[in-house]
Each structure stands twice: as structure tokens, then as C-alpha cells.
Amino acid sequence: MRFPVSRTVGGKVIGFFRELGVFSMLLGQVIRHPAGVFRNRRLTTEQMVRIGVESLPLITVMSVFTGAVSAWQASYQFQGILPGATTTDFLGAAVSAALLIELCPVLTGIVISGRTGASIAAELGSMRVTEQIDALETLAIDPVRFLAVPRFTAGWFMMPILVVYSYWIAHFGAFIVAFLMLDVSGPKFFNSVQEHFHLQNVIGGLVKAAVFGGGTALIGCGVGFAADGGAEGVGKATIRAFVLSAAFILIADFVLATILF
Amino acid sequence: MIEIRGLHKRFGDKPVLGGVDLTIPDGEALVIAGRSGCGKTVLLKSVIGLIRPDRGSIRIDGEDITVMGRKDLYRVRMKFGMLFQGAALFDSMTVEENVGLPLREHTRMPWPAIRRKVEEKLELVGLPGIGATKPAELSGGMRKRVGLARALMRDPSIILYDEPTTGLDPLTSVKINDLIAEMNDRLRITSIAVTHDMLSAFKIGKRIAMLHEGRVAFDGSVREFRRSADPMVRRFLEYQRDGI
Ligand SMILES: Nc1ncnc2c1ncn2[C@@H]1O[C@H](COP(=O)(O)OP(=O)(O)OP(=O)(O)O)[C@@H](O)[C@H]1O
Ligand SMILES: [Mg+2]
Numbered sequence: 001m002r003f004p005v006s007r008t009v010g011g012k013v014i015g016f017f018r019e020l021g022v023f024s025m026l027l028g029q030v031i032r033h034p035a036g037v038f039r040n041r042r043l044t045t046e047q048m049v050r051i052g053v054e055s056l057p058l059i060t061v062m063s064v065f066t067g068a069v070s071a072w073q074a075s076y077q078f079q080g081i082l083p084g085a086t087t088t089d090f091l092g093a094a095v096s097a098a099l100l101i102e103l104c105p106v107l108t109g110i111v112i113s114g115r116t117g118a119s120i121a122a123e124l125g126s127m128r129v130t131e132q133i134d135a136l137e138t139l140a141i142d143p144v145r146f147l148a149v150p151r152f153t154a155g156w157f158m159m160p161i162l163v164v165y166s167y168w169i170a171h172f173g174a175f176i177v178a179f180l181m182l183d184v185s186g187p188k189f190f191n192s193v194q195e196h197f198h199l200q201n202v203i204g205g206l207v208k209a210a211v212f213g214g215g216t217a218l219i220g221c222g223v224g225f226a227a228d229g230g231a232e233g234v235g236k237a238t239i240r241a242f243v244l245s246a247a248f249i250l251i252a253d254f255v256l257a258t259i260l261f
Numbered sequence: 262m263i264e265i266r267g268l269h270k271r272f273g274d275k276p277v278l279g280g281v282d283l284t285i286p287d288g289e290a291l292v293i294a295g296r297s298g299c300g301k302t303v304l305l306k307s308v309i310g311l312i313r314p315d316r317g318s319i320r321i322d323g324e325d326i327t328v329m330g331r332k333d334l335y336r337v338r339m340k341f342g343m344l345f346q347g348a349a350l351f352d353s354m355t356v357e358e359n360v361g362l363p364l365r366e367h368t369r370m371p372w373p374a375i376r377r378k379v380e381e382k383l384e385l386v387g388l389p390g391i392g393a394t395k396p397a398e399l400s401g402g403m404r405k406r407v408g409l410a411r412a413l414m415r416d417p418s419i420i421l422y423d424e425p426t427t428g429l430d431p432l433t434s435v436k437i438n439d440l441i442a443e444m445n446d447r448l449r450i451t452s453i454a455v456t457h458d459m460l461s462a463f464k465i466g467k468r469i470a471m472l473h474e475g476r477v478a479f480d481g482s483v484r485e486f487r488r489s490a491d492p493m494v495r496r497f498l499e500y501q502r503d504g505i
Pocket of ligand 2: 301303423
């Protein structure tokens with residue numbers, strides 16, 4: 001007990017790398033099943049529908065208000081920097097770039113990690129503690145192929161689709177605020193969006209989305225598989241999955257930003 | 262034939278199995294008895310490769326599963342059926358999908374044909390016509406019987422039962438015991454059952470192995486077990502009688 005601080009910090013660091021190792025191993029196992037995607041198409045479709053349906057309401061609300069607040073905030077920040085007339089000229093462009101590159105992918109990712117990541121961990125965790133995963137093993141059915149592959153596939157595939165949806169809704173939210181509260185006309189707003197539109201921003205945003213979606217699903221599966229200790233363990237796993245996947249998204253966002261942009 | 266030699270397993274610094282030796286010929290009906298927490302479930306799960314022992318070997322028809330890769334292990338597991346203590350039915354699926362899953366995953370049989378076979382097995386366990394229900398709507402006894410139907414689906418040559426009658430009412434217990442005994446008598450399926458319940462043990466077992474402090478402390482026929490003068494066996498039997 002002489003160095004309690006360094007010991008706990010050291011323990012945390014070791015724990016972090018061990019965790020990283022576990023998830024990398026799971027990733028390795030998952031991508032070793034390319035044929036599994038086809039064989040599991042029924043399971044995969046189920047998971048895709050589930051991710052979409054589960055998260056759509058919250059993504060809608062999140063997107064409208066993210067767009068709205070971005071427009072409001074951008075106009076406020078431009079005050080005193082840009083001359084009054086130019087503010088309205090650049091509003092659409094500024095808001096759009098932020099939404100495409102950063103806000104929509106990251107916030108949709110956080111929503112997914114709270115809805116889908118946590119629910120995957122809860123589902124697989126309760127399957128673990130009630131021996132359903134052992135039961136799959138005894139039936140010679142690989143739990144990674146049967147449970148993790150469909151969720152991972154659905155995760156990286158659905159996320160970009162949800163983000164495209166979020167793009168539209170968020171731009172709509174931004175436009176409403178610009179039009180009703182900031183006196184920017186429709187043509188002005190959308191011309192500005194269009195003039196400064198770079199396909200690269202969208203592609204970058206969607207690449208991020210796929211990484212966030214796949215990572216969240218994978219973390220949910222890993223945490224769920226590792227659950228123990230009955231119903232309490234399942235509850236803990238749920239929270240852990242959310243915390244880990246949210247942290248993953250924020251860190252991965254930075255790393256990808258430095259690579260992509 | 263199953264040959265277990267020198268099996269050791271510890272969790273952390275807690276030794277659970279300390280050198281288990283057991284040979285189980287084909288068609289045997291073996292009951293594994295022992296105090297709660299003595300490692301019966303760990304032994305059972307080792308036999309089907311869910312738990313890797315630290316030391317020792319487990320040969321299934323001559324093949325050592327403790328050194329096998331995943332693929333071979335899955336191949337050997339096709340010989341097994343296992344009934345879990347809590348039945349371990351997949352609660353996102355219907356009874357029919359649960360019981361049919363092994364065939365859906367391992368054969369190209371079309372679903373209508375699988376359904377017919379599912380219904381056959383459900384009839385065998387005395388639950389015809391419940392295919393469309395979800396496990397959550399079933400009682401504990403019904404779940405166990407569905408679990409048994411699922412375990413029987415691939416016509417295994419070895420079935421492992423983890424406490425098949427614990428927590429069931431006496432009448433349901435009798436039904437399950439009869440069913441297990443019948444599997445062994447009629448279909449010549451090797452059965453290995455873990456149980457606390459001595460009534461059940463005497464009904465379904467022809468041979469009893471008792472685990473004590475990580476080793477097999479008694480191994481003999483049911484008759485020998487009941488008449489044994491071994492103080493450890495006597496204590497276990499008395500404790501059982503008091504327990505009921
Ligand atoms: N995965 C595990 N991790 C840590 N310890 C374990 C694990 N599985 C079993 N044990 C320990 O091993 C011991 C034996 O467990 P096991 O489940 O085999 O007992 P059992 O004989 O089946 O008991 P019961 O009759 O109550 O089911 C227990 O003390 C348990 O705490
Ligand atoms: Mg047990």
C-alpha cells in the first residue's frame with residue numbers, strides 16, 4: 001500500500017490494454033467469418049431492422065435540434081467577425097460543413113451507443129448468465145458467428161444510412177431556424193450550402209459513421225459475452241457497454257479526423 | 262466411450278477438481294453426486310468442452326478433446342446433447358425455433374421437414390402442440406422438457422443432464438426421470454446426470470460416482486452405493502434424507 005495512486009493508475013492502464021486486446025481478438029474472430037454474413041442473412045436483416053427501428057425516433061429529435069442550434073449558434077458567433085450581410089451568406093455553408101463532418105456522425109454514434117450498444121450488451125449478457133451461450137456451444141453453433149457477426153455487420157452497415165437520414169433532418173432543422181428566426185431566405189441558405197459542398201466531407205462523415213457503428217456493436221458483443229454475476233452483472237454490462245462505446249466514438253472521431261481531413 | 266484421466270481444474274487459487282478419473286462405457290447410465298459446489302457442473306462442462314481443464318485428458322471415443330481446436334471440438338460435440346440446469350432455452354425464439362435450431366444450422370433440411378421432426382420430439386417429451394409459444398410462457402418443468410427435446414434433436418449418442426429435476430414438483434420430477442431412464446433403456450443413449458436428488462439418482466442411474474474434495478470418492482452400482490458402509494457416503498445419504 002505504499003504507492004496506492006501509481007498502483008491504481010498502473011492497474012487502469014493495464015486493464016485498458018487488456019480490454020483493447022480482448023476487443024481486437026473479437027474483431028479478428030468476427031471478420032474471419034465472411035461467409036457467415038451470407039449464411040446469417042436472416043439474422044443480419046433482423047439486427048438491421050432492429051437498429052433502425054430502435055434508434056430512429058431519438059435520432060430524429062437529436063438531428064432537428066442539432067441543426068437548429070448549429071444555425072443559431074453560428075449566427076451568434078459570426079456577429080462582429082463577419083459584416084452583417086455576409087453572415088447570412090455564409091450561414092448555410094458553415095452549418096452544413098459542421099453537420100456533415102462532425103455533428104451528425106458523432107451524435108448519431110452516441111445515440112446508437114446508448115440504444116443499440118447497451119441493448120446488445122444486455123441481450124448477450126443475459127444470454128451468458130442464463131447459459132444460453134453455453135447452450136449454443138453445446139449445439140456446435142459458434143456464438144461469434146451466430147450472435148456477433150450479424151450485429152457487427154448490421155452496425156457498420158446501418159450507421160451510415162442513419163447518418164444520411166440525420167443529415168437531411170439536421171439541415172431541415174437548421175433551415176427552419178435560419179428562415180424563421182434569422183431572416184435567411186430559402187434560396188440564400190441552400191445556395192450557400194451547395195456552393196461550399198464538398199463530397200469529401202460526406203464521405204469522411206460516412207466513413208466515421210461505419211467505424212462508430214461497427215465499433216459500438218463489437219463493444220456491445222464483447223461486453224455481453226464477458227458478463228457474469230446474474231442480473232446485476234447484466235445491468236453492469238449494459239452501462240459498461242455504453243461508457244466504452246461512447247469513449248470509443250469520441251477517441252476514434254479524433255483519430256479519424258486527423259487521418260481523413 | 263468416455264475416458265477421463267487425472268482431470269485438474271482451479272479457478273483463481275481455488276482448486277475445484279483435483280485429479281478426477283472416470284471411465285464411462287457406451288450405453289452407461291451414470292449419476293454424478295456430491296455436495297453443492299463440489300464441482301459437478303464443472304466436470305460436466307469439461308466433458309463437452311465448455312471448460313478447459315488445467316491438466317488431464319478427456320477422451321471421447323479415443324479423441325482427446327482437451328487439446329482440440331474449435332473445429333474438431335464442434336465435430337465431437339455433434340455426438341452430444343446437453344440439458345442445462347435452467348434449460349437455457351433461447352428466449353428470443355419460439356419453442357419450435359429452439360428445438361429446430363440444431364437442424365436449421367447443421368443441415369440443409371427444409372423448414373417444414375424440420376418442423377415435423379420438432380413436433381415428433383415435443384410429443385416424445387409429452388408436450389405436443391406447443392411449438393408456437395415463447396419459452397417465457399412455459400413453466401419450469403415444461404422448459405426442461407423442451408430443453409430435453411432440443412438436446413434430442415440430433416439424435417445424440419451421449420446426453421448430459423445438469424440437475425434435471427431440481428426445483429420441480431415431485432410429479433413432474435417423476436415424469437422427467439422416467440423420460441431419462443427411457444432414453445437410456447430404449448435408445449441406448451449414454452447418459453451422465455448430475456443430481457442432488459437421490460430419488461432421481463436411483464431412478465435414472467445404474468452407476469453412481471460421488472465427487473468429494475475434487476476426486477471421485479465412490480464409484481459403483483446404485484445397489485453398492487445404497488449399501489455402502491463408507492462414512493462419507495452414509496453422511497451424504499443422511500444429509501440428503503434430512504434435506505428433503
Ligand atoms: N466460471 C467460474 N469461475 C470461478 N469459479 C467457478 C466457475 N465455475 C465454477 N466455479 C467454482 O467452482 C466450484 C464448483 O462449482 P460447480 O458449479 O461445479 O458446483 P456444483 O457441484 O455443480 O454445485 P451445485 O450442486 O450447487 O450446482 C464452485 O465453488 C464455484 O464457485
Ligand atoms: Mg451445478
